[in-house]
Amino acid sequence: MDTGFRVTGRNAASLFALTIHRGDGMVLLGMDWKDGRPPVDFVGFAIQYREPGTDFFKNVRNRIGFPGQPVPDDGIRTTEAPIQKFRWVHFPFNADLPGKFAYRVTPMFMDAAGALRKGEAQEAELALMRETIPGKLNVAFTRGFVSSQAFVRNFSAGGPIITLVPPVGDEGLEFLPTHADAERALAWMGFEARAETLSLLDKAREAGAEVRVIAYDLNLPEVVERLEALGPKLRIIIDDSARTDGHGRPDSPETKAAQRLIASAGAANVKRQHMANLQHQKSIAVRGGGIETVLYGSTNLSWRGLYVQSNNSLAVHGTKALDDYLAAFESYFTARRAADFRGSASSAGWIDLGLDGIDAKVAFSPHSEENGLLDEIGADIDTAQSSVFFSLAFLGQMTKGAIGPALGRALERPAVHVMGIADAEVRAGNLGLTVLTPDKRRRVVRSAALTGNVPPPFLTEPSGLSGVDGNQRGTRMHHKFLVIDFDKPTARVYLGSYNFSIPADDENGENLVVIHDRTVATSYMIEALRMYDHYVFRVASGGGEGAARPLELKRPPQPGGKPWFERDWTDPIRARDRELFARAE
Numbered sequence: 001m002d003t004g005f006r007v008t009g010r011n012a013a014s015l016f017a018l019t020i021h022r023g024d025g026m027v028l029l030g031m032d033w034k035d036g037r038p039p040v041d042f043v044g045f046a047i048q049y050r051e052p053g054t055d056f057f058k059n060v061r062n063r064i065g066f067p068g069q070p071v072p073d074d075g076i077r078t079t080e081a082p083i084q085k086f087r088w089v090h091f092p093f094n095a096d097l098p099g100k101f102a103y104r105v106t107p108m109f110m111d112a113a114g115a116l117r118k119g120e121a122q123e124a125e126l127a128l129m130r131e132t133i134p135g136k137l138n139v140a141f142t143r144g145f146v147s148s149q150a151f152v153r154n155f156s157a158g159g160p161i162i163t164l165v166p167p168v169g170d171e172g173l174e175f176l177p178t179h180a181d182a183e184r185a186l187a188w189m190g191f192e193a194r195a196e197t198l199s200l201l202d203k204a205r206e207a208g209a210e211v212r213v214i215a216y217d218l219n220l221p222e223v224v225e226r227l228e229a230l231g232p233k234l235r236i237i238i239d240d241s242a243r244t245d246g247h248g249r250p251d252s253p254e255t256k257a258a259q260r261l262i263a264s265a266g267a268a269n270v271k272r273q274h275m276a277n278l279q280h281q282k283s284i285a286v287r288g289g290g291i292e293t294v295l296y297g298s299t300n301l302s303w304r305g306l307y308v309q310s311n312n313s314l315a316v317h318g319t320k321a322l323d324d325y326l327a328a329f330e331s332y333f334t335a336r337r338a339a340d341f342r343g344s345a346s347s348a349g350w351i352d353l354g355l356d357g358i359d360a361k362v363a364f365s366p367h368s369e370e371n372g373l374l375d376e377i378g379a380d381i382d383t384a385q386s387s388v389f390f391s392l393a394f395l396g397q398m399t400k401g402a403i404g405p406a407l408g409r410a411l412e413r414p415a416v417h418v419m420g421i422a423d424a425e426v427r428a429g430n431l432g433l434t435v436l437t438p439d440k441r442r443r444v445v446r447s448a449a450l451t452g453n454v455p456p457p458f459l460t461e462p463s464g465l466s467g468v469d470g471n472q473r474g475t476r477m478h479h480k481f482l483v484i485d486f487d488k489p490t491a492r493v494y495l496g497s498y499n500f501s502i503p504a505d506d507e508n509g510e511n512l513v514v515i516h517d518r519t520v521a522t523s524y525m526i527e528a529l530r531m532y533d534h535y536v537f538r539v540a541s542g543g544g545e546g547a548a549r550p551l552e553l554k555r556p557p558q559p560g561g562k563p564w565f566e567r568d569w570t571d572p573i574r575a576r577d578r579e580l581f582a583r584a585e
Contacts, residue, residue: 005519009105009122018105018122019582022519023526024139025095025128025192029088029105030581039109040563041556044082046106046118049092052099052127060090063149066114066553074153080116082108084553084564086578089530091143092128093150096192100125110556129192132519136355137316139523140192142299144310144476155185164189165303172219172253172303190306193299193313197306200286200295200315201226207289209233212329214281214509216497217302219253227257228264236261237332237509239279240272248272275366276338277507281497285325293317294325296362296496296511298393298480309478310391310531312524314495314513320354321362328364332509341509342368349373350514358517365498365510372505373512377482377494378402381410384484387580389528390420390436391479394499403482403500411440414572417580419532421477433477435535438573443536483525487580491521 009018015038021028031045047060061075062083069081092101103126107119132139143151155164158180166175179185187194204211205226213227213236227234238258240248247254262270273279282305284295297313299305328346335341341364349371350361363373381388381403388410392403410418422434435443481495498504498512515521554564568574 005522007124007126009124011120011122014107014120014122016105016107016122017582018124020103020124020126021522021526021581022126023089023128023523024132024141026089026091026141026526026530027101027103027126027128028526028529028581029090029103030583031086031105032578032582037569038107038563038565041109041111042563042565043108043110043116043553043556044078044084044564045088046078046082046108047088047090048079048104048106049090050102050104050125051092051094052097052101057102057104060088062553064551064553066555069553079106079108079118081553082116086565086568087529087581089526089533091150091530093154093188096129096195098127098129100127112556114555132523133355133358133517135317136358137314137360137515137520138196139520140196140297140313140315141527142193142306142309142311143189143191144308151185151189154188155179155181158182158185165307169217169219169302169304170251170253173221173224173256175221175303186307189308193297193311194306196313196315197284197295197299197301198222198226200284200291200293201230203291204233204286204288205229207291209286209288209291211235212285212326213237213301214279214283214329214332215239215254215257215301216247216278216280216282217254217300217305218257219302220306223301224257224260227261230265232265232269234261234265235269235329235333236265237271237273237279237281237329239274241274241278248274271333273332273335273509275335275341275507275509277503279332279509280499280504281509281511283325283497283511285322285329287322287326292319292322294321296513298478298495298497300478305478309476310527311478312481312495312527316353316355316360316513318354320352324351324353324362331364338366338507342366342371347371353513358515360513360515360517362496363512365504365508365512366506369506374401374403374500374502374505377500378406380484380492381406381482384410384413384416385490386415386485386487387417387483387525388420389418389483389486389525389532390422391477391481391528391531392420392422392500393478393480394423394501401500401502401505407436411436411438417573417576420528421531421535423477433535435532437536438577477531479527479531481524481528483521483528486518486521486525489518490516491518492516493521493524495524 006021017032019030048057050057059077062078062081063075065071065076065081104121104123106121109117163179164177211234216239238254242248282300286293294316299311299313331344331346346364350363353360410416483493485491494514496512498510504510568578
C-alpha cells in the first residue's frame with residue numbers, strides 16, 4: 001500500500017508486518033510480529049536500503065554490538081548486529097537524492113552457538129526528498145546536532161566545530177568558516193531548511209521579485225548578502241528588543257545587518273520593531289517572476305538557526321497565502337506599538353491559506369485577549385484520539401498557559417500516546433530539556449548531557465557552542481510544533497515561530513500555522529520521534545555525567561530467562577508504541 005505518506009511490506013510469507021512512514025529526508029520504519037510473540041531466538045532486525053539509481057543495498061549500521069563483538073568507528077552492519085527495536089528512524093546521508101529509496105528489513109535469529117540466520121524479509125520503496133505536497137507546500141528540516149554521531153564520523157577530521165560556526169554570535173557577520181570541508185558540512189547541517197531558504201532568495205533575485213522579510217535573529221552572511229543583492233525590492237522588519245539576545249544593541253549583528261540593508265534597500269524599506277516584547281517571526285515572502293511563496297517556521301536566519309539547532313521551515317505556495325501575509329506585513333510595518341497590530345484584521349484569528357484540497361490556516365500575533373488562540377489549542381489537545389507528539393521550545397513559558405496542563409491531561413488517557421521534548425530551565429540561566437514519556441514521567445536532560453560524553457562505543461560529540469547568537473543557554477532544540485492523531489483522517493499539526501505561550505499569543509510578533517493533512521502530520525511526527533529517541537537515549541545512558549557503562553545487544557536468553565523484547569509485549573505502553581507505528585490505518 002502506498003498512500004502518499006506511508007508504504008507497507010507485502011511479503012505474506014514474512015513473520016512480521018512492516019510500515020514505512022514517509023518523512024522529509026527521513027523515514028520511520030515500524031515493525032510488529034503478525035501473530036503472537038516472536039520466538040526467543042529472535043535477536044532483532046537487519047535494515048538495508050538502496051539509494052535511487054543504484055542496484056545494490058547499503059547496510060544501516062548499529063553502534064551497539066553483542067557482548068565481545070568489536071565495534072568499528074563506523075558501526076557494525078545490522079546483518080551482524082541487528083536493531084533491537086520495533087521502530088527505527090532512518091536519516092540517510094544522501095537523503096537529497098531524487099527518486100525512490102528501497103528498504104529491506106529482515107528478522108534475524110541466533111542459535112545456541114551464536115550463529116545468526118535470516119528470516120523472510122519485507123521490502124518497500126518510497127521517495128525521501130521531494131516537495132511534500134507538490135505545488136502547494138513543502139516541509140523542510142535542519143539536521144541539528146541530534147544527528148551528531150553522523151557529523152563526527154563524516155566531518156570531524158576537517159576541523160573542530162568552531163571552524164564551521166562562530167563560537168560567539170556577535171561575530172556572525174564577520175565569521176568565515178575555515179573547516180577543510182566547510183561547504184559540504186554546512187549543506188549537510190542546514191539540510192533542506194537551508195536549501196529552501198537560500199534557493200527562494202536566489203530565485204527572487206533572478207526574477208526581480210518583491211521580497212518581504214521579518215527576522216528575529218539575523219547574523220548569517222550568506223543570507224544578509226542575498227538580501228543586499230535585492231536592492232529596493234526588499235522590505236524588511238528586524239527585531240530590536242533589548243531582552244534575551246539584545247538585538248537592539250548598537251553593536252548587535254541585527255543592528256549591523258540593518259545598517260547594511262539600509263544602504264542597499266533604502267531607509268524607508270528597513271524597520272526595527274519588537275511589538276510589546278519581541279518581533280519573533282522568521283518569515284520570508286516572495287512575489288514576482290512566477291513566484292508566490294511564503295516561508296514560515298521556527299528557523300532563524302542565523303548560524304544557530306540553520307546549523308546548530310533542530311528547526312523546521314514550511315514553504316507555502318499560492319496567491320491567497322501570499323496576499324494575506326503581505327497584508328499582515330504591512331500591518332506590522334506601519335504599527336507604532338503592539339496595540340496597533342492587535343487592532344488590524346490580520347490579528348483577528350485564523351486566516352485560510354487558500355490551498356486547494358487542504359485545510360490549512362495561519363494566524364498572526366500579537367492577538368487581543370478575545371482573539372487569543374492558546375486556549376483553543378489546549379482544547380484541541382483534549383480531543384486527541386490516538387496520539388500527541390511534540391517538540392516545543394520554552395516549556396517554562398508554556399506551563400503558564402493552556403498547553404502544559406493539556407499535555408498532562410492527555411497523559412492520563414490510556415488510549416492516547418503522548419511523547420515529546422521541551423526546553424526546561426534547570427538552573428538560573430541554564431537550559432536543559434524535559435523529555436515527556438508515555439508512562440507519565442518527566443525526565444530532565446541537563447545541558448551538560450546534551451553534548452560531550454556518551455557511553456561506549458558511541459563517539460564524543462561536538463560541544464562549546466552555547467554562545468552562538470549571544471545566547472548563553474545553549475538551546476539546541478528550537479522547534480515549535482505539535483502533532484495530533486497523525487494516524488487518523490483528522491491528523492493535524494500546529495507549527496510556526498509561535499512558542500505556545502502567553503507572550504507568543506498576546507505580546508510578540510509571531511506566525512502560527514495549523515494544517516489538517518496526514519502527509520504533513522506524518523513528516524512532523526517522524527521529526528518529533530527522532531528528537532525524542534535521541535534524548536531518551538541521553539537520559540538512559542547518563543551522557544555527560546562521567547563514565548558510562550558500555551551498551552550491548554542481548555543474546556537469546558537461557559532457559560527461563562527473558563528475551564530482549566519481553567517488555568514490548570508485557571508493558572502496555574510499549575505494546576501500544578509497537579502497534580501504533582507498525583499497524584497504522
